[in-house]
Every structure is written in C-alpha cells, then in structure tokens.
Amino acid sequence: MRADQIPLSRGVFERLTALAMDVPAVLKQAGLPADLIGQTRVVLTTSQFFNLWRAAEALYDDPSLGLRLGDGARQEVYDVVSLAALHSATLGEAIQKLARYKRLTCPEDISIELSRDDAAVSARWMLAEGHAPHFLIDAVFAAHLALAERGTGRSIRLKRLELTRRPTATEVLHGHFHCELRFNAAQDRIVYERADLDLPFITHDQDHLARLLPTLEASLQEQSATTSLRDKVWNVLARGMRGSHLRMAQVADALHLSPRTLQRKLGEAGTSYQQLLDQVRRHLAQRLLNATDLDTGEIAFLLGFEELNSFNRAFRQWEGETPTRWRSTIAG
Template identity: 75%
Template sequence: MRADQIPLSRGAFARMATLDLDVPAVLDHAGLPRALMSEARPMLTTAQFFAFWHAVEAVCRDPSLGLRLGDGTRSEVYDMVTAAALHSGTLGGALDKLARYKRLTCPEDVVVELGRDEAAVSMRWMLAEGHTPRLLVDAMFASNFALAERGTGRALHLRRIELTRRPADGTLLHAHFRCELRFNAPQDRIVYARSDLDLPFVTQDDGHLADLLPVLEGSLREQTAATPLRDKVWNVLSRGMRGGHLRMAQVAEALHLSPRTLQRRLGEVGTSYQQVLDQVRHQLARRLLDATDLDVGEIAFLLGFEELNSFNRAFRQWEGATPARWRTTIAG
C-alpha cells in the first residue's frame, strides 16, 4: 500500500482562494500550520487531509464548493495519472487508467465495476478511519465527471450518483450531475451507462501516453512489490464488501496465490485471513452505522454475515455494544 502521503499544491490553495474559501481559517480550524500554503508541494496524511476537508465544511458557507473545485478538471490537469486518463482513446480506457494508477499519487483506491448496462466507479481512501467528508466526495465525483465530459467533448447522461450519506436536499447535486441520486448507499459511486465507455476521447494523445505509461508501470511494479501482503488482502476484502461472503480462496485467487500459501504467509507476519476480515468488517461497520441510515440487517448483509445475530455478536466483541446501541450512542 502506498505511504500515507497526500500531495497538495500551492495551486490548489490558490484555486480555493479564488472560490472565496478562507484557506488560512480552514488550516487553523483543522489544526494545520499556515506554512503549508507557502510550501512547493505540501504533504498531508489521510487523517490530516480529512481534517482539512472537515474544516472546509465547517468554515465554508457554500455547499457547492466541492462541486466547483472538482469541476476544475475541465480545464486543468493535476497529476500524471489524470494526464494519462485524459490522453486515452476512450472513456473506458480513461477509467481503467484511473483504476490502475490512482494509488500511485495518493492512498485512494478507484474501482470500476461493469454490469450489463452500467459502469460504476467507486473511490475509497484506503487509510481512512472515518467516513469521507461530504464536500470531498462531491469534489471527487465532479472531477471524474468533468474529465469524462472533457475527454469525450460532449454532455454525458449519468445513470445515477450513489452516496453513503443520509438523505438530504440534493438540489445542487442534481443540477450538477443531471441524474438520479441515491442516498444511504453502501459505497460512494458514480454510475455511467456502459455504452458510454466506448465513446472516443477528443483529447487522445498517443505520443504523450507512450511517454507516460512506462513511467506509471514502473512505479506500479515498485509499489506492488513494497506493499505488505496484509494490506493487499485488506484491499481486496474492502473492494468486495457489497453483500455475500468473500472466501479465502477468492482472495487468494485475486492475489495469484494458493489459499494455503496465503494463509501461511499471513501467519508469518503474525495475522490470519480471519483476523484481517474481522478488521475490515469492523471498520466498514463503524462507517456505515455512523454515516448512513441503513438498517442494521442491511449492513450485516453487506459485510457478508449470514445472520444478523452473528453480526451483533461480532460487533459486541469489537465495541462492547450492539450495532444499534453503538449507533444511538454516537448520535448523541
């Protein structure tokens, strides 16, 4: 897994300022030094990055700020991965590159799930403990949508936006994305029509892509080799928490290992498949109970528990209370 470093830039701070965000006040509220604004390439941990975005929500009175920040992708390219996506031949190729390389720039996992008629893109911060700040989710989706429309050179008709947040007034989101909104979702996802993946990119540039891909592939090989096995297992499990139970054999296959080898190698680093599975379930259970109104039974299903009682017992071991009581307690 990539080191817990998320790069910002003075350009990002400048863009926030042009959108009337009081960046010094945000940094103060987040407990971060104002000196970050003068650094050429400041780095934040995931916890600091989330604290920054929570501070944005607290300080900023404009609920459209996340959308407007993300929409900057219509005219700017922020990193090498975005450039590679923009130079792809089709929308599908662009999304594939984001999914393959995004974690090289920060500990964010992008997943593209293909259905018969849909292509869903989800984004997950791999080292986050709490749920993703609302304006950050808006910015990520707006950026992805802006890249898709910039690349294709046309207005796209999304299927829907799925949000792991409680139902709220979606007027701004609906006006921006022009599609159905679904709240209380198990994952934050932007859903395209699958046929749109074949749309050609007017920004295609094979020459630039030929220069970028070898660099990205080399970096990916280095990162993969340096990623601990426990983190790889965690990532596969986190991606698969959408109902049903991921068997160890399925995870082993995804990592190109035999189940026996997977279990042995996890044991060598002092853990086991079941321990990692429990840790992933625990973290996701806390997020969903905190951020959504999903029924406890629905959460149990998403986490792969066959019975609600099994989930209740496991959660009581983790937190010393049932999921329902824990949710009531944190709600105040």
C-alpha cells in the first residue's frame, strides 16, 4: 500500500504568515496540533493535508490566497523534485520530471497528455477522499506556472485551465492565469501550448541534475517495488478515465505485463480487473456528482459507459439510488 505521507516544508508556514494568515488559527481550525509550527519535519496524511487547506478557505474568504501561495515558486523551491525540474533543459523536460518523480514527495500523481497543439498537465491526489480543496488546486497550478516562467525567464501564455469545480472566482483566476477557464471539467488540468515545451530553461544545470537524478531514480525503483499491483492498476485506470473504457489489455501493456499475467496476479491479490474498474468508476462518479454541475449523461461518458442506463444501473448497485437522487441528497 502506498504510504499516506505528505512532508510539509516549514517554508509553507512562513509563506502563509507572509500572506497575513494566522497559522495557529488555521491549524486549530484543521484539528492539527499547534506545535507543528516548531517541528523540524512535519508529515501529514492526505486527509490532514486537505483539512489544512479547507481550514484556510474557511477562515479567509479570499480566492487569491492559493494563487499567491503557489506563486512563491518564483523565488523558492520547496522540494528536491521541483529543484530537478528547475534545472532541466526545457519546459517539456521539466514537466516530465515533475510527472515522473512527484509521487516520491507525496501521494500526488501528475500526468501529461499530448495532442497536436496541447500539452495538458493534470494533478490527482491518489489517496484522497473527496475533492481536493480549491485553495490547494489553485496553489499547485500557480506553482506550475511560476516554475515554468522562472525556468524560461519569460511569460508563458497558457491555452486554458480546466477545473473540476463549479464556476467561481472567475475574475481572480483569469487575472492570474490570463487564459480560457473551463469549469465542470473531468480533471483538474493546466494546458500549455505544445510548442512551448521546447522553450529552453535559463536555470538549466546539468551538473546539478547529474547529482540529483541517480538518487531520484533509486527512490523511484524502491517505491515501485513496494507499491501493490492493485494500486498500480488503480492509477492507470484513473488517469485514463476521460471518455473511454480502458481494456484490460491496455492496462496490462501500461504495466509491462501480459493480460493473462495481470489477471492471474490480481486474482492472487484477491481482486479482479472488473472489481477495480468498478471501484475507480464509483470513486470518480461520486467526486464529479458532488463537485461539478455535469449532467449524469456527461459523467457516464467520462467514466466510459456506453449508455446512460448502464451508468444508472451500476450506480444504483453501488449506492442504492440513482445518481440524480444521490446528488440531491449530498447537496442537502
């Protein structure tokens, strides 16, 4: 099982203080001990981490706070993975390093989807229950853009920002990212012009990379060896849940296994491909119904159901009621 550990840099508390936030009050609101501020190494679970940002949202009705927190990446780098990205040769290489190594520092999965004109970078918290706080998502994407502009030494013109939330704070978000905003999205994604991936980094430092990468690669191999097959399959399915139904052969190929071997190993682990597919679909269905205004037909499509009736039947088996009624119940 993946370790549910998120190390929190002391720089985060300093940054929150610099934003005129009462950190002890935020910790209290989050149900976290006040002495975290003085600890040398703070490690939170995903639930605690989310509670921290939800507490900040509750105490400070300022939609710019997450953006300003993430923008701190223009001056500081909080972890070794971001440092490796900053020392990359190009923007594309930097994004690839974030996608490859980010899960070493916390259970956050970053994936890249390339089309002819777009390079979409999505962030997903692998051990999250419920939707990530808006404050956190804004901070993550603001940090992505800040690192890209710091590395290239120039302004980056994003194509768009896709957010799995109902329309909110549109003026603040547009004022920061200066791009198209798409709400009620299937995933939280920041989308670059694909051509911008070739932009060189003025912060490129090959010697520093040569010292960092062997350690990162060794840590990645160690983590992969201790990650269960169930978790690996879950991650592949969740990444690919964008209007298509990943077949077992596709998942097996992504994990460098034959379909027969994957089926056998999942059976030995007490589960099956279909069970995991249902679990991923159920998890994402709940999140989309709760956090967005997407209608049930759109959600059914995103989860790979060929017909709305099939989605309705599956959801009733999971929750005992239709998706529409479940959404109404959650909304109160």
